[in-house]
Amino acid sequence: MSFKFENLIIWQKSMDLGEEMNLLARSFPKEEIYNLSSQLRRATDSVALNISEGSILQSNAEYRKFLGYSIRSLAEVVTCLYKAIRREYLSKINFEKHYKDCFDLMNMMIAFRNKLK
Structure with a gap:
């Protein structure tokens, strides 16, 4: 028995990203x-939370709306990464790794959202 969102790769990857960002946030001053x-932490948690919330008892149009919230939260995560590198809390190599993870997840979420009609 499981919730349908648990099988979604975008949800699984957003959960992983949340744990990575939590560890990163701990390293900040x-x-x-x-x-x-x-x-x-709040922005990255919001990505997974909106994927799961939108998947339960929602029409596809409503689910698309929640996926939009997730995508926007992911953009917020990227902006936090930019803030972190500008404040020298994050190395360029780590920034690029996290940035790529966010970019890949965003593309997966957009592709998934576009499949919902």
Whole structure:
């Protein structure tokens, strides 16, 4: 027995991304605990949360709307990554890895959303 979102690769990858971003946020300076660290955690958690919420008892049009929220939250994660590299909390190599993960996930979510009519 499982919820249908548990089988979605986009949900699984968004869960993985959330754990990666949580670890990253822990490495930020203590003064960022209520700012960038918190924002990064909330944005990345929102990606998976909206995928799962939209999948339950929703029409395809409503599900597409929730996937749009997830995609926008992912854009917020990317902006947090840019903030982190500008503040020198993140190396260029780690930025590029996380950026690619976000970009790949975004493309997967858009492709999935486009399949819903």
